[in-house]
Amino acid sequence: MNDTVALVTGAARGIGLATANLFHAEGKRVVMLDRDGEELANAAATLPGALAIICDVSIPQQVAQAVAEVEQTCGRLDILVNNAGVADFGPLAETDFARWRRVMETNLDGVFLMSQACLPHLSVRGGAIINIASISGLRASTLRIAYGTSKAAVIHLTKQQAAELGEFGIRANCVCPGPVGTKLALAVHSPEIRAAYHDAIPLNRYGTEREIADVICFLASDRASYVTGQVVASDGGFDATGVGLPALRGSS
Ligand code: NAD
DSSP states (O other): OOSOEEEEESTTSHHHHHHHHHHHHTTOEEEEEESOHHHHHHHHTTSTTOEEEEOOTTOHHHHHHHHHHHHHHHSOOOEEEEOOOOOOOBOGGGOOHHHHHHHHIIIIIHHHHHHHHHHHHHTTTOEEEEEEOOGGGTSOOTTBHHHHHHHHHHHHHHHHHHHHHGGGTEEEEEEEEOOBOSHHHHHHOOHHHHHHHHHHOTTOSOBOHHHHHHHHHHHHSGGGTTOOSOEEEESTTGGGOOSOHHHHTTOO
16 A cells, blocks of 8 residues: 555445545555445445545535544545535426535535645645536536536636645646436436437447546546646547437448
């Protein structure tokens, strides 16, 4: 194990767990943070040496406690992956303020709070922040009034971080995953949405957790040492395209 410490939020399952797995395989010390204690304990048991911390990223006191525990236990922090997120698809008329806040408090407030709390530890030796947004933050669609807006804000927050933190040697980048068949996506992707994604994606399929984790770990690595303020869509080409894909498929 090398001495690099990587903290991943929402690490109990899905993209966060795949990212924790990959950091672990690279020999990094992994800190896994999630609000779901049971699932977190099961996931952490598969990664020897991982530090698991139960924490809700939307609650400032819990965030402060969690980051203090990282400092006490690991003595350093090099990489922060703000991955914890919730999805709630609904139209504007049915999104009451409580529903809007539930999405914003994890997807946007959580990224802000975690980054701010980790900053003093990251700034000691530079480091990397990777924020997980979504293609829903790049292109608007139906039912994503709260989710899409929260993710668009994460994209801009990343650029603000890059602008402000570069002088401390801290890089900040954003990954926008396309659809991945995780618990989060399965809860909101109806068969119609699933079919529409297949039609709209040049690679004609969902991505895997590992394909997103690979991009995250690249941006966290020294191989991306001159990359900051960037938004990388790992989306099978979704963001690049417009109308006409299904009609053209097979004809070229
Ligand atoms: P997931 O539901 O499988 O995992 C999310 C994890 O985050 C869960 O373990 C959950 O307990 C944790 N979490 C949620 N709110 C939290 C909070 N307030 N504090 C601490 N932990 C919290 O979801 P996933 O698909 O792996 O999503 C990971 C990230 O990727 C999210 O930010 C999501 O918006 C984004 N994303 C996912 C997809 C997709 O299709 N799966 C597409 C685009 C973007």
